[in-house]
Amino acid sequence: MKIQVVENVLKANDAVAEANRRRLRQANLLALNLMSAPGSGKTALLQETIPMLGPENPCAVLVGDLQTTRDAERLRDIADQTIQINTVTGCHLSAPQVAEALKGLDIEQLAYLFIENVGNMVCPATFDLGEHVKVVLLSVPEGDDKVAKYYTLFQQAHAVLLSKVDLLDVLDFDLDRVRSDLAKLNTRAPFIQISAKTGQGMAEWIAWLREQRATIGRDFR
Amino acid sequence: MKIQVVENVLKANDAVAEANRRRLRQANLLALNLMSAPGSGKTALLQETIPMLGPENPCAVLVGDLQTTRDAERLRDIADQTIQINTVTGCHLSAPQVAEALKGLDIEQLAYLFIENVGNMVCPATFDLGEHVKVVLLSVPEGDDKVAKYYTLFQQAHAVLLSKVDLLDVLDFDLDRVRSDLAKLNTRAPFIQISAKTGQGMAEWIAWLREQRATIGRDFR
Numbered sequence: 001m002k003i004q005v006v007e008n009v010l011k012a013n014d015a016v017a018e019a020n021r022r023r024l025r026q027a028n029l030l031a032l033n034l035m036s037a038p039g040s041g042k043t044a045l046l047q048e049t050i051p052m053l054g055p056e057n058p059c060a061v062l063v064g065d066l067q068t069t070r071d072a073e074r075l076r077d078i079a080d081q082t083i084q085i086n087t088v089t090g091c092h093l094s095a096p097q098v099a100e101a102l103k104g105l106d107i108e109q110l111a112y113l114f115i116e117n118v119g120n121m122v123c124p125a126t127f128d129l130g131e132h133v134k135v136v137l138l139s140v141p142e143g144d145d146k147v148a149k150y151y152t153l154f155q156q157a158h159a160v161l162l163s164k165v166d167l168l169d170v171l172d173f174d175l176d177r178v179r180s181d182l183a184k185l186n187t188r189a190p191f192i193q194i195s196a197k198t199g200q201g202m203a204e205w206i207a208w209l210r211e212q213r214a215t216i217g218r219d220f221r
Numbered sequence: 222m223k224i225q226v227v228e229n230v231l232k233a234n235d236a237v238a239e240a241n242r243r244r245l246r247q248a249n250l251l252a253l254n255l256m257s258a259p260g261s262g263k264t265a266l267l268q269e270t271i272p273m274l275g276p277e278n279p280c281a282v283l284v285g286d287l288q289t290t291r292d293a294e295r296l297r298d299i300a301d302q303t304i305q306i307n308t309v310t311g312c313h314l315s316a317p318q319v320a321e322a323l324k325g326l327d328i329e330q331l332a333y334l335f336i337e338n339v340g341n342m343v344c345p346a347t348f349d350l351g352e353h354v355k356v357v358l359l360s361v362p363e364g365d366d367k368v369a370k371y372y373t374l375f376q377q378a379h380a381v382l383l384s385k386v387d388l389l390d391v392l393d394f395d396l397d398r399v400r401s402d403l404a405k406l407n408t409r410a411p412f413i414q415i416s417a418k419t420g421q422g423m424a425e426w427i428a429w430l431r432e433q434r435a436t437i438g439r440d441f442r
Contacts, residue, residue, distance in 0.1 A: 037258045037259045037260060037340070037363075038258045038342050038363055038364075038367055038370070038371070039258065039360075039362060039363025039364045039367060065370055066343065066370060066371060066372075066373070067369060067370055067371075067372055068366070068369050068370050070366050070369070070370070089343070089347070089373065090343075091312060091341070091343035091344050118343065119258070119342065119370075120312070120341055120342070120343055120344075121259050121340065121341070122287065122310070122311075122312035122339065122341055122344070123312050123341075123343070123344065126310065139260075139362065141260060141360065141362035141363075141385065141388070142258075142259055142260030142362075143259075143260045145289070145291050146259055146260060148288060148289050148291070149259070149286055149287060149288055149289050149291070149340075150259070150287060150288075151287075151288055152287070152310065164362065167362070167388075167391070170388070170391060
């Protein structure tokens, strides 16, 4: 009974996700689903990324949070368009929430749509939003054991960003352990070390974004 | 339909939680539900806490994780008894999982039972496990905006631990913001600043634990 309902919820979500994806593809923009634990630096990453993409690449951000509009406020002056989705008790964004939010965006004008999911390494992993690519952040302070623990999330990633690498000097963190855990479950995703604070790795991340954007016409999933 | 099922799941969980609580109370131990984001330092805290409680206070740990037995391995030589619960895709521990795990413990011999929940600030907040007290950790690198964002979790806490305070010097973190957000929603929980690395705040935390343990006979919930 319980399992049946969960399956139905996932099926209904996936149908809406496919419709979202078609709509975003027609608009010729790249849609990214950013997922991580709370406080891994998703918003800080976007604050640095969007100016680097330049005014010729208009960006919108959909921000998912249980409560508050703090992340949207941080991005309001940086992104061309920003919408906050409050999930209240929901532990992830869903495709219908994204579909609803898309109504409020002028997507024909956009080059990139960043969907900042609820800070959570579990639930967002099973809900397709209709994005083109999934980006997973892991921050250095969270520890080097997280890839193996949350493998469903890392397995699906099109890119894995190790954030806050400026803290590698002050924290015990075994980079080789993360690389080795990742190699076992995902050989496609580049592993990019970044610091929104120092700018380290940002050029590599931006180059990856531009490359993904250029493949939009092709079926790269 | 969906809501009905969710309500039934919660009701079934709560009934088992009450049975767990009765059982734990009879055994005269203090059961704590530790909740936080991934990588806030729940396991590191227990690695330091259990030796400080001394051999006269036998401790057991139930560790919840999607995958791996890494946390249980870290605690195996420190706790008197350790059980790893792998939730696979489950984003929180449930009362039936705890009930099942209790069968594997000799609870009459214990002074403390630490239940280390799945690293997640959303789902664990709505599932009573039958614990006596809820302890919520927030680590400095996660940022000073998390209390307002995840208020359901912080509202229920009997104690809030700010962990990794040794990083306050190298990170931007507004302590007053956290204190002020917390004061709006929870006036009961002490706010204890700790570092498992430097030992800061550990004496205050241990004193709080001993005090809670001493009140077991009384109805302090």
